[in-house]
Amino acid sequence: MDERCQSDQGRKRSGEMKRIRVKTLSRIEMVDITSEVQKALALADLNEGLCVVYCPHTTAAVVINEHADPTVAEDIASALSEHFPHRKAWRHLEGNADAHVKSALAGSSVSIPITGGRLALGTWQGIFFCEFDGPRNRELYLQMLSAE
Secondary structure, eight states: OOTTEEEOOSOOOTTOOEEEEEEOOSSSEEEEOHHHHHHHHHHHTOSSEEEEEEOOOTTEEEEEEEOSSHHHHHHHHHHHHHHSOSSSOOSOTTSOHHHHHHHHHHOSEEEEEEETTEEOOOTTEEEEEEESSOSOEEEEEEEEEEOO
């Protein structure tokens, strides 16, 4: 993760909401936030439970997909842009209708089990913030829920 992504600092209690700030540089971009979410989990000092990552923006999303090969994220962004182009006769006149559609399809949240103090992601899985109307400064909400 680069300096464009930053989580809240300081130890947090289980159930206390955390935030991750992301600065995007392109109109469409998928930013791997896995390490920042794991850092926030470590600060929560939670062994077993559930992590919810929520995106409160109508032109952005959060997804889980492969992060071992960065071309997968590029292919996802490319496919969405091909099927939902920016320049089209959309009825929404703000100029970002395609971003709303992409966001609706990708989704606003993901839930990841926590076990042994770690995110229970598959071997190749990572958590991505999906920007569809950048560049912008964005914020994601994290809720760590204890099973104990």
